[in-house]
Amino acid sequence: MTKPLRIALAGLGTVGGGVVRLLDANGELIARRAGRAIEVVAVSARDRGKDRGFDLSRFAWIDDPAELVRHPDIDVVVELVGGSDGPALALARATLGAGKSLVTANKAMIAHHGLELARAAEAAQVALKFEAAVAGGVPVIKGLREGAAANVIGSVYGILNGTCNFILSKMEAEGRDFADILSEAQALGYAEADPSFDIDGVDAAHKLSILASIAFGAQPAFGDVAATGIRHVMAADIAEAAALGYRVRLLGVADAGPHGLFQRVHPHLVPLSHPLAHVVGSTNAVVAEGNFVGRLLFQGAGAGDGPTASAVVADLIDIARGEFGPPYAMPADALADQPAADTGERxxxxxxxxxxxxxxxxxxxxxxxxxxxxxxxxxxxxxxxxxxxxxxxxxxxxxxxxxxxxxxxxxxxxxxxxxxxxxxxxxxxx
Amino acid sequence: MTKPLRIALAGLGTVGGGVVRLLDANGELIARRAGRAIEVVAVSARDRGKDRGFDLSRFAWIDDPAELVRHPDIDVVVELVGGSDGPALALARATLGAGKSLVTANKAMIAHHGLELARAAEAAQVALKFEAAVAGGVPVIKGLREGAAANVIGSVYGILNGTCNFILSKMEAEGRDFADILSEAQALGYAEADPSFDIDGVDAAHKLSILASIAFGAQPAFGDVAATGIRHVMAADIAEAAALGYRVRLLGVADAGPHGLFQRVHPHLVPLSHPLAHVVGSTNAVVAEGNFVGRLLFQGAGAGDGPTASAVVADLIDIARGEFGPPYAMPADALADQPAADTGERxxxxxxxxxxxxxxxxxxxxxxxxxxxxxxxxxxxxxxxxxxxxxxxxxxxxxxxxxxxxxxxxxxxxxxxxxxxxxxxxxxxx
Incomplete structure (x- = not known):
């Protein structure tokens, strides 16, 4: 067996802790599947003393995440710090600049800086992978980049934010209004104290722009995503929709036509005959329509430590196997610079x-x-x-x-x- | 750009024709995604004169498929002849024996001889890929082998035969009996003249044994799949199920526990709260339950020239990118020889x-x-x-x-x- 893939982990919050626990629990099986072990060598996080339920002493502790890159014998840095810029971006740039591979769950950073980072990864001939950035544990980036790779993809759309789908499902099931359910979700920890990234559609917009780029071979254009959230959906809207045979879902929708790249996050009425109407709770689901394969659906848990860690480690297994290519499925320089589509004619x-x-x-x-x-x-x-x-x-x-x-x-x-x-x-x- | 991946195509029926049409339609995009062109160089089929809607003269025509392997400069043979043994198996063995990669949609051959062929592929360090053998266009083998690779998978189950799901959905929608719908499906070409492979569950059993092997790291054991079909499902059963809040679906179900490998194809009652209850028509859908990712669902068209060709060409793109490993996600010799589970205690x-x-x-x-x-x-x-x-x-x-x-x-x-x-x-x- 070849030598282990050696990992430096930046961030030991929910997802980082999940990655450690996953590798502890499934490490032997993963080594059989990947052809080599995956070993965490060094970690960096804010609070060294916090009890995370596992032994930290076996890892080298590095106070400054930017120093992880300089740790000897690291193959991959896993960035789980979060934030579109700041320390996360600095670490990502330093990692790729040092010729190390980068795995991240950071949708905001990839939505804003993915193209720059992809160019750096390609120049260094290392991996940049971000399966966990979209739809948590659901391998939808792999599904588009590889599974549907033979197709011209006409559209990609889906339920990309679990918090919103949880709230809409609960509004529907209980006939209660948005503000009411939001407070309850916050109390239960299902929604953030500042929920605006989720409920105003920004989080879904990050994910949509990543999917659209891979699906259509277009340069990421997060700034062109028109995003509206679910704040103004009333229980009465959901009841009217139900009476008409629809369910209300916050969808990210993208398509690529001769008139440019269309990207929108907005509440939609989904007919009961469509599989997305039956996606309830915090589940995520993505549909891709290909010119030969037809309609593909990928569905699963969109967040949480276990599912997100599953996606992060899937990326690590790909790297361990040597099975990775350009981050956006084709070289960054081959991605088309598409104008935003005029929506008036839709x-x-x-x-x-x-x-x-x-x-x-x-x-x-x-x-x-x-x-x-x-x-x-x-x-x-x-x-x-x-x-x-x-x-x-x-x-x-x-x-x-x-x-x-x-x-x-x-x-x-x-x-x-x-x-x-x-x-x-x-x-x-x- | 590197030199093209050169393909020999055995079989120009529905799927073979689909592969040629797909590469004609999407070839340029595929070359950008794969980093190199994918070119059909030689073909073999039963009838040279048949009008297939595309020009055959650009390919070398080889009468005997077994001769394809000896064609100069072939990288991959695509086997679309069908049948578990006979010419398909002879071609597969010859291809891998000659150190060429093999892509196949042949579920019967993989179910019966997959382990032998995987060993041959591994010995020759070439690819053996069969995404199209399970669930048509749905990239579920990739989903298990790579997307869910970080997980201990506890169970894998789903709707693996489109003909049966078409018949059951139609029985439900129209309240008609099995024999009646089957005749209609045969007249429309949705069911074979000899439908027993489909309706008695053999086809689903082939697919289930392939999925189980990859999901659980177990040697394929098609002979241990207990298969019952849908011949004896009555319209009254479907009506009773509906009254109780269930739909009837033919499911392939596999799980791996301490007591061995459980594999069964059987009609099931699926509650409306489960996503498989909402899969109608000839669509296929597979669920995998992983210990970290939770429930993943992969859904799409399970048959047809376009979807199946999409899966075949996805395999070719993986090979063109050099992104392939052991066919069953781990080396054939690492697959456990699991006894069939005792079902009495379930x-x-x-x-x-x-x-x-x-x-x-x-x-x-x-x-x-x-x-x-x-x-x-x-x-x-x-x-x-x-x-x-x-x-x-x-x-x-x-x-x-x-x-x-x-x-x-x-x-x-x-x-x-x-x-x-x-x-x-x-x-x-x-």
Whole structure:
């Protein structure tokens, strides 16, 4: 058996601890599968004294993570520090610059700096791998980069944030409102104290831009992802959707066409005939549509120490086996620089919900705005007043260009008939 | 760019034609992803004159597939001839014996001779890859071999035969009986003229034994797979299952415990809370349960020229990239020789359906047999007579060892009260 793959681990939080525990538990099996052992040699973390449930004394302790790179005989640095810039980025640059391989779970860093890091890895002919950065334990980067590699991928989309899916599933199951469930999720530790990265769609946007780049052979363009979260989804929206045969899911959706790269994170109505409608709780799921393979679905736990460690170690096994190539499935210089797509011409069906003042003429005003913008209405439902006294009007449109919906909403903007900003959700085709 | 990967293609049927069309359509993108072109150089098939929709004249035509190996400058032979033995096996042995890599979609050959072929590939340090042999276009072998490689996998199970899932879904949607739907599927070309490999579970058993070997690091043991098909599933069974909150699915199920390797293909009741309950039509789906990653699901098209070609070419891309290792994820000699598990001690809930003669005392006889064997009944439903005049009695048991169910059925064997063989389905936990 060849000599072990020697690892330096930066960060011993949830995921870092998971990696140590995984290698302790499954190390022998992994060595048989990888053809060599994977050994943690050195670690760096903020607090040396903290009880993590395993013995730290067998590892070299390095106070400054940036020093890990200079530890002798290291093959790979595993970066689990987090943050798009700062110490994580400094460590990543130093690692690749020193000709060592890098494995990371850091979606923010890869979304912002992945292309630069991929160029550095390719120049040094080392690995840069980040399976754990997208959909936790689900091997979806491998699925796109290798499993679906024979296909022109037309679109990639899915449930990329477990916290949002947990909240939406629970809102649906219990008929409760967003703020209520969020507080409960925070109390249980399922949502962060500052939940905005999750619930405003930023985390999903990071992941989507990574997937899109690999799927379409396009340069990562995180700045072009239009992201809306789930803060404004009401229990009533979920009930209306259910009555129509849909479930509400926060989806990241990307496709690549002749008009550029489309990337959006937004709440969607998903029909019950679609597998994503049946993904509940904090599970993640990604669909890729290939021109020969058709629809592929990858599903599993999107977060947590075990699943994320599973993805980190899968990357290490690939490196131990010598089975790695360019981080984005093709050399960074071969990635196309695609403009962001114009979304106005995209055709689809839409869900629009208005909180309106309960007075004569409001429905006529909304209907007129739709008509004048060329938005054809498939169904309209008006339900009783909310706790605040407003009335809800929910509309499902026929298939129309998004530009028309934008126009209709512009016509209604500032209308005294509206008691709040309208809710717009896209409807996924069956 | 390095020189092309040169392919010899044996078999130009549905899948072989798909491979040629895929490489024609996506060749340029594949070359960017693989770092080199993939070129078909020589082909062999039964009928040279048949119109396949593409130009054959650019390939060297070889009448005898066994001769493909001797064609100069071939890197890989793609075997799409089919059949567990005969010309396919001869070609596979000759290919690996000559130190060339082999890619195949031939599940029967791999199920029967995979270990021998893996040893030959390892000895020659070439690739043996068979992603297309299991679940068509779904990269589930890669998912287990690489994506989940960090995990001890406790069980792997799923919908492995698209024809059966198509028939069961259609029986459910339309309330029609098996024979009726099978005839229709045959007329439409969705089922073979001789459908027994599919509907008796043999095809799923081939695939299950391949998955089990990779998942558990065990020597393939196709002979130990207990396989039952869907011939005896009645529309009434599906209706009873639906009334209880289940769907009927033909599942291949394998797990590895201290008591040996368990492998079974059998109709199961799957609760609506489980993702496999929502897999309809000819789609395949595989679940793997890992000790760190939890439940992973891989889903997609299980057959057809496009999806299968996608998997074949994904294997070729791996070979072009030099990213391949031992076919079963670890060296063939490291695979454990596991005995078949004793199923008697397996605990679970069960569905039993009896066709009984409509006379006094029948229910008492069944209930007594259950009691005497220690099978505790959770629910019992008796419905009106079938077209043939028999009455159906369906039982759901509490969790009991399988041995007890076997004993109960033995007690009832040959009873004049029964109008046919009982139907026994296992119930998947939620």
């Amino acid at each position: 055709r689809g069906r839409h869900y629009l919900r208005f909180e309106v003042v309960d007075k004569v003429g409001v429905l006529a005003e909304i209907a007129a705005a739709m008509r004048d913008a060329g938005v054809s209405i498939e169904s309209l439902m008006q339900r009783g007043a909310t706790a605040g006294g407003a009335v809800l009007v929910a509309i499902v449109t026929h298939e129309v260009p998004e530009r028309s919906v934008t126009h209709a909403l512009e016509k209604l903007r500032g209308s005294p008939s509206l008691a709040g900003a309208p809710m717009w959700m896209h409807i996924v085709a069956g | 605990r679970g809930r069960h569905y039993l359906r009896f066709e009984v003669v409509d006379k006094v005392g029948v229910l008492a006889e069944i209930a007594a047999a259950m009691r005497d064997a220690g099978v505790s009944i959770e629910s019992l439903m008796q419905r009106g007579a079938t077209a043939g005049g028999a009455v159906l009695v369906a039982i759901v048991t509490h969790e009991v060892p399988e041995r007890s169910v076997t004993h109960a059925l033995e007690k009832l064997r040959g009873s004049p009260s029964l109008a046919g063989a009982p139907m026994w389905m296992h119930i998947v936990a939620g």
